[in-house]
Amino acid sequence: MNFKKFNVLLSELSNKKVLITTHDQVDLDGFASCLLLKYFLKTYYKNIEVHLFFSSISNFTLNFISKLKSLFSDMVILEENNKKYYNIEFLIILDTNNLNQVVLPESIKKVDVNIPFIFIDHHFKPNHDLVNNLVEYNIIVDEFTSTAEIIFEICKHYQILIPINFRYLILAAIYTDTGGFKYANNQTFHKISELLDDDIDYQELLTLLQKESDYSKKIAIIKGLQRLEIIKSHDWLIGLSHVSSYTSSVASIMLQIGFDVSIVYSKTSSNYRITTRAKKEICSQTGLHLGKILSEIKEGEGGGHDGAASLNGENSFDSTLNIILEKINKTLNNI
Ligand SMILES: [Mn+2]
Incomplete structure (x- = not known):
């Protein structure tokens, strides 16, 4: 990953009110990426104002969150969703680069988004010309198996330590986005081994990911x-x-x-x-x-x-x- 442009973007964001969102029917990768990016920005700039917006969350994701909360009872996950979305100055859209898959809060115009925005994603898409999209700052890495890995690399680059509950989230995001590692590549496993420390039990992660049978x-x-x-x-x-x-x-x-x-x-x-x-x-x-x-x-x-x-x-x-x-x-x- 090339961090030169990201560095420029970061300094642009220091005094802005930022909103992070993802595609509709949020899956674990979208969810984990948003949380981790917010954590990164708040750790990097103590005073930055960052908000999250989730239009709707998939049942599987909700199920995982509730199980994760039982492990980390003090973890605040779905804090101020759907509030304080006025005067947002910069929008970051994760885990999709297709505006049709995104539902934005009412304060932001959907057609021709009325504030500058970028995509951070791992799905292939040729460059598109969208009003207010700062194309040169988009981060699209389609050799990564999940968006969470991109944010993980960002944290590593800026030497931001990732707490255990966030590592659970990233691992779960990678696990689900690779279909239980079926679509994984060598790099995926390198990252998995960095994320799995002695404090995370892989079998416990699998228990969190168990699906309720769905009729x-x-x-x-x-x-x-x-x-x-x-x-x-x-x-x-x-x-x-x-x-x-x-x-x-x-x-x-x-x-x-x-x-x-x-x-x-x-x-x-x-x-x-x-x-x-x-x-x-x-x-x-x-x-x-x-x-x-x-x-x-x-x-x-x-x-x-x-x-x-x-x-x-x-x-x-x-x-x-x-x-x-x-x-x-x-x-x-x-x-
Ligand atoms: Mn994804």
């Missing part, structure tokens, strides 16, 4: 598998299906049962979401990059990683799906 998710997965369409491309198998929610869970399960690529969509009368997944080996063998493919689609906002990407759109669903399938097909037949 509607089970139904979505079963229905998604019933509606499966098998598409052969070269020697690869693409699975296509649709559900009303849990598209990413269904897409991941499809890889587990044998598909090389999975495409799962959910559609209402006004909009749609297309979630795609691909096995690592198919990406490295064929150069398939789902994030790039989806970010190139004009009808909708898409992006992500080589093996996991999604797109949100409102118009031309059929042609969008066809274009995605065609582009995947073309890549798989190009070897």
